[in-house]
Amino acid sequence: MRLTFHNILVACLCVSVLITAGAMAQEVSAGITGAVTDPSGAAVVNASVTARDVNRGTVWPTRTNEQGIYFFPTLPPGNYELRVEAQGFKSAVRSGILLEVNQRARVDLALQIGAITESVNVTGEAPLLQTETTMVGGTITGNKLLNTPMVSRNYIYLTLLTPGVTTTNPSGFNNDRRTTGGGRPYVNGNRKEANNFLLDGIDNNQVSDNLTSYQPNLDAIAEVKVITNNASAEFGNFQGGIVSVQMKSGTNDLHGSAFEFFKNDKLNANNWGRNWQNLPRAPLRYNSFGGTFGGPVLIPKLFNGKDKLFFFANYMGMRRPTPPTISRPTVTPVEFRRGDFSRLLNLQQETGAANRQIYNPFSLAQGRRTPFPNNQIPLSLQSPVARALYADTAFYPEPLTRDLRLNQLASSSSRLNLDQGDIKIDARPGEADYIWGRYSHSWQVNPGFNSFPPFFDSFNDSPFKAGVLNWTRTLNPRLVNEARAGVNRIVLHNGGASKGYPNLHEKYGIAGVNSPGLLSIGFGNSYSSAIGSANIGTQQLFANTTYHFADNLTIIRGRHMIKTGGQLLRQQMNTFYAGNNGRTGLMTFSGRFTGADSSLTGWGEADFFLGLPEILGRGLDTGTWGHRKTIYGFYVQDDWRITNRLTLNLGVRWEYHTPLVEVKDRQSNFEPFSGRLLLAGKDGNSRALYEPFKKDFQPRVGFAWTPEFIGNFVLRGAYTISSFMEGTGTNLRLPFNPPFNAEYEA
Numbered sequence: 001m002r003l004t005f006h007n008i009l010v011a012c013l014c015v016s017v018l019i020t021a022g023a024m025a026q027e028v029s030a031g032i033t034g035a036v037t038d039p040s041g042a043a044v045v046n047a048s049v050t051a052r053d054v055n056r057g058t059v060w061p062t063r064t065n066e067q068g069i070y071f072f073p074t075l076p077p078g079n080y081e082l083r084v085e086a087q088g089f090k091s092a093v094r095s096g097i098l099l100e101v102n103q104r105a106r107v108d109l110a111l112q113i114g115a116i117t118e119s120v121n122v123t124g125e126a127p128l129l130q131t132e133t134t135m136v137g138g139t140i141t142g143n144k145l146l147n148t149p150m151v152s153r154n155y156i157y158l159t160l161l162t163p164g165v166t167t168t169n170p171s172g173f174n175n176d177r178r179t180t181g182g183g184r185p186y187v188n189g190n191r192k193e194a195n196n197f198l199l200d201g202i203d204n205n206q207v208s209d210n211l212t213s214y215q216p217n218l219d220a221i222a223e224v225k226v227i228t229n230n231a232s233a234e235f236g237n238f239q240g241g242i243v244s245v246q247m248k249s250g251t252n253d254l255h256g257s258a259f260e261f262f263k264n265d266k267l268n269a270n271n272w273g274r275n276w277q278n279l280p281r282a283p284l285r286y287n288s289f290g291g292t293f294g295g296p297v298l299i300p301k302l303f304n305g306k307d308k309l310f311f312f313a314n315y316m317g318m319r320r321p322t323p324p325t326i327s328r329p330t331v332t333p334v335e336f337r338r339g340d341f342s343r344l345l346n347l348q349q350e351t352g353a354a355n356r357q358i359y360n361p362f363s364l365a366q367g368r369r370t371p372f373p374n375n376q377i378p379l380s381l382q383s384p385v386a387r388a389l390y391a392d393t394a395f396y397p398e399p400l401t402r403d404l405r406l407n408q409l410a411s412s413s414s415r416l417n418l419d420q421g422d423i424k425i426d427a428r429p430g431e432a433d434y435i436w437g438r439y440s441h442s443w444q445v446n447p448g449f450n451s452f453p454p455f456f457d458s459f460n461d462s463p464f465k466a467g468v469l470n471w472t473r474t475l476n477p478r479l480v481n482e483a484r485a486g487v488n489r490i491v492l493h494n495g496g497a498s499k500g501y502p503n504l505h506e507k508y509g510i511a512g513v514n515s516p517g518l519l520s521i522g523f524g525n526s527y528s529s530a531i532g533s534a535n536i537g538t539q540q541l542f543a544n545t546t547y548h549f550a551d552n553l554t555i556i557r558g559r560h561m562i563k564t565g566g567q568l569l570r571q572q573m574n575t576f577y578a579g580n581n582g583r584t585g586l587m588t589f590s591g592r593f594t595g596a597d598s599s600l601t602g603w604g605e606a607d608f609f610l611g612l613p614e615i616l617g618r619g620l621d622t623g624t625w626g627h628r629k630t631i632y633g634f635y636v637q638d639d640w641r642i643t644n645r646l647t648l649n650l651g652v653r654w655e656y657h658t659p660l661v662e663v664k665d666r667q668s669n670f671e672p673f674s675g676r677l678l679l680a681g682k683d684g685n686s687r688a689l690y691e692p693f694k695k696d697f698q699p700r701v702g703f704a705w706t707p708e709f710i711g712n713f714v715l716r717g718a719y720t721i722s723s724f725m726e727g728t729g730t731n732l733r734l735p736f737n738p739p740f741n742a743e744y745e746a
Contacts, residue, residue, distance in 0.1 A: 029077070030102065033072070035068050036068050036070060036109050037109075048086065049070040049072075049084050051082055052083070054079045056076075056250075060474075061477075063477050065477075073554040073561060073563070074482050077222060078098075079097070090112045092111055100139045101244055102227070106131045108644070132641070132704060133649055135229070137228045138163070138225075139223055140158045140161070140225075142221055142248070146218060153176065153215075153261070154173050156212065157174070157183065164187060165185045165186070167184075178462060179211050179213060179464070185240075188229070191726075193209075195242070196235070196238035199440075201244070202487075202488060204245070204466075206542070206544050208727045210726060216247060220248055220292055221248065225245075230720055233636065233637040236567075237569075237631060239722060248314075249436065250295050250312040250426060252295070252296055254295035255295060258290070261288040262288070286320050287319045291314065292314040295310065296310055309428075310425070311425050315419075319416075320417075321413070325412055326409065326410070326411050329529040331399055331529070333404060334399065338379065339609060340376055341358055341375040344375050356602065358375050359602060360372050361593040361610070362381070368597060377606065382609055383608070383611025388509055389508050395453045395504070409452075410455060411451040412449065414446065414447065416445075421441060435470070437469040442463065444464075445459070447459045456497060456498065457497035457499055459494060461491070463491050464490045467487055470482070479556070480553075483551045494540050495539035495578075496534075496537065503517075518531065518532035519585045520532045520585070524614075537584070537621070539577075539583060540578070541576040541624070542577075542730065543573075543575070544571070548567070550565065561638070565635065568633075575627065580731065586615070587613040588614055589612070593612040616746045617743070618743065620741055628662075629657065629659070632656045645705060647704045649702040649703065653698040666680070667679075669734055703716065703718075
């Protein structure tokens with residue numbers, strides 16, 4: 001039976017469908033290809049070609065095909081030596097081949113006539129140009145990561161050095177908060193949420209809000225690959241860039257490192273602004289410490305893992321307390337607490353603002369409110385809540401001065417504590433197999449503290465766990481399979497702390513709020529600072545778990561390197577979100593009721609004295625829900641080396657994102673025009689309440705041409721389509737709709 005190229009492509013696509021499924025094929029390896037020729041330029045067939053990892057001693061053998069071409073499609077990134085042997089020719093050795101993630105180096109070798117026992121060392125620069133693929137981007141090496149001055153230990157910051165990558169908020173990369181710091185790059189004008197972050201080929205995204213799950217220790221990162229254009233068909237679920245991190249592995253030598261980065265105001269100069277105000281240097285404390293250790297697995301007298309079994313482990317800790325910052329909040333003056341707002345009639349003289357007359361909303365004359373004489377509100381009109389709050393001076397203290405503004409003192413502080421580590425094992429049990437696995441664990445806490453009694457504390461915890469197992473199997477010199485499975489779990493948990501206060505709502509007579517502490521009370525169009533907290537307890541609990549499975553099969557046939565496979569991502573999002581109004585709720589007093597009419601504002605503290613809020617709001621205090629989604633992706637990619645100087649990259653990818661369903665069908669929506677309530681899984685409705693899209697075909701076509709008349713020059717062109725599903729944030733999800741969840745605001 002004669003096989004045509006068309007038959008091969010169809011067969012490969014079928015194989016990719018049968019192997020596995022998913023959404024983001026991620027290559028975590030590198031490759032070498034080239035041609036072996038004799039002195040006349042003719043192809044040398046069936047020559048033995050061996051790639052040796054210089055640092056690990058592992059050996060990868062193959063043979064040239066009928067075109068004299070050899071391929072190593074899946075090599076671990078590292079420093080390699082290439083050796084070619086053929087009967088009737090001297091052996092050729094090429095060293096110093098440095099491979100990066102997703103790189104395919106081109107190394108052609110011309111053999112000389114002679115005995116195979118003789119060898120010729122071929123010298124030349126490492127292949128810097130990508131002459132086999134159309135992908136565009138940059139590589140951040142481990143050396144750059146360690147030696148580039150950075151304010152924080154965040155590798156994502158250095159992605160901004162890649163052409164086409166920028167940000168509108170550089171400070172977001174410098175706060176050292178692992179997941180919630182918010183620092184993400186904009187790639188080629190796309191939204192920062194549209195990037196795909198990978199760690200050792202496994203999804204590294206917090207899918208609810210498109211955040212980065214984990215930022216490894218810089219000393220443990222081998223390199224960071226940033227793809228900004230023309231990703232091959234094995235990459236999916238992106239619109240901006242692909243940021244792929246490769247962790248370090250152990251080698252044949254035991255090696256380690258230790259580090260301590262610290263900052264302290266005692267080592268700093270004062271800035272000019274603080275000097276001008278005769279203020280001392282701002283307090284600063286920062287300690288980031290840790291180390292790495294790796295090498296062969298050695299058990300004295302029992303096992304020697306050199307060239308076969310390696311380990312690499314690392315730890316990083318961070319202690320970044322933010323010393324107390326003194327602020328000057330405003331509390332209601334003593335006379336205002338008794339209903340005497342007469343000072344507002346001389347406001348211009350006292351503060352420069354316009355004088356303010358307040359009016360009685362319960363008294364009308366000719367359809368208009370009547371003014372309170374001399375801005376004096378009778379105590380008989382005082383709200384029981386205001387009376388109780390003002391009487392509790394231990395919680396809501398009186399002013400320290402007679403100023404209307406900035407009349408109290410408060411201090412706020414926070415701390416960032418981080419402990420994380422990774423361990424990676426690499427095994428080369430035989431020439432046909434390469435197996436490695438990694439486990440990562442991180443714990444981060446970022447609480448906030450306030451000394452002022454009516455200002456509440458906060459908490460922000462984000463534990464992380466992840467693991468991956470990868471197995472590369474060389475079935476024969478023309479057939480290599482790579483299988484990978486991993487999991488990524490990130491939890492974001494934040495909210496407010498009650499500071500040990502009992503239920504102050506019951507004490508002050510605020511009905512309908514069953515919670516410790518005090519809800520948020522805001523004062524608009526006045527000077528007093530807001531007190532209380534809209535969230536006492538958990539405000540957000542986002543527990544995201546992604547299971548990632550992938551399989552990639554590489555087929556070598558003549559001048560074609562065909563790669564095909566598929567991936568499956570199972571996303572689990574278990575969520576509680578109190579909503580925009582908070583689980584404890586809020587009241588806002590804006591002065592609307594003490595103005596001359598509803599269109600003119602009076603004084604917010606006068607409204608509070610009367611017990612007349614403009615806005616009442618409250619979110620949710622119960623109701624965790626679970627979203628589930630599966631992403632499938634299948635692809636086939638043919639890198640066709642038409643000539644030694646022209647390569648075509650031809651690929652197509654199909655992706656399918658299953659609609660988001662809730663585990664107990666707690667989703668609802670409203671039908672346009674009719675307004676009919678739609679309930680998930682009922683009355684003929686689907687569980688997701690929206691239709692799936694199954695026609696997401698993504699062609700990836702390109703070429704790489706190296707003109708013979710121009711040295712060190714590659715011309716690339718490509719056309720690609722990719723798709724991306726944004727997390728949208730949590731408060732836009734269908735479980736937030738009635739009757740399952742409901743916020744209120746009045």
